[in-house]
Amino acid sequence: MNFFKKLFCREESRKTAKERLQLVLIHDRADISPEVMDSLRRDLIAVISTYMEIDESNIELDLEREDRSVALVANIPIRHVRRNARPEEKGQ
């Protein structure tokens, strides 16, 4: 048992540390709090909805990390595009 434990399932606090650090640093580097992310999501939905009907419950909005930079990546499923969409038509 000990043999297999050593070989295959080393309990690695190292992995936990690395994952936690990576997460913490995404926010440290971008300096964006969860509250700010929520309000960004709401604003994005409002703006995009004036042009197209989107599937709000399936929006993915994430900060993606690459080396020293962070990108905001959004995946927003579209239900359909409004005909002659214009910002003024919002909420009609």
Added chain:
Amino acid sequence: MIQRVIVLTSGKGGVGKTTTTANLAVALARGGHKVVAIDADIGLRNLDVVLGLENRIVYSLVDVIEGSCRLKQALVKDKRVENLFLLPAAQTRTKDAVKPEQMKALCDELREDFDFVLVDSPAGIEGGFQNAASGADEALVVSTPDMSAVRDADRIIGMLESLGKSPIRLIVNRLRPNMVREGNMLDVSDVLDILAIDLIGVVPEDDNVVTSTNKGEPLTLNSTSPAARAFDNISRRLIGEEVPLLDVESLASTGFMARIRRAFGFKG
């Protein structure tokens, strides 16, 4: 002359900046370079005791900046190694006694006479760090392989980048090979993944560091202990030599075969 001004920094305190500054200064001087180590930790000076030069101090960096003495008078010459000097910090003043422009002017004056100017920065991201970094071209960031130190190192690296320091290279200090082997300490590759900067060396945890500091004799003066060798290697990489990583330094990801061997009781 090469004339490089290098600041040694860290976000978190107590990770080994002063120890590293002292050992690199000695190693570089022994390698034939003319070196001055500046203690920029004003109010909390330590580099003097780590170097074993505390009894020879007359003037401090603040005296030079305030014009109370000439630069040459404040430099403490090490009698054990040719070409090694210390510019001590003031113990009874605060960091506010110095402004970044003054530090920069001081480093530029020293640059005229020395191959290497090593600046031992206080920890943190405030005034003391800004002062220490202001005169430097390049930076060495010291971090231990733990969560808080790495997180704070990331912050410091960001600041050094925005100050335009280049290159900015990392020293991982106090690595404990046994804990890395057990998977219970961030290994070097983890830290590099996270911080995404170049590594210049890894220094293992070594009791000799403590005893050498007790005696005021940096390890690189005469020791061949693991930390001494690591510091020596870093000093050689600094001057552009290609020195392969020590075992402990490359003790990054342990491969599958190594794990099998260990599981059977062979040493990794």
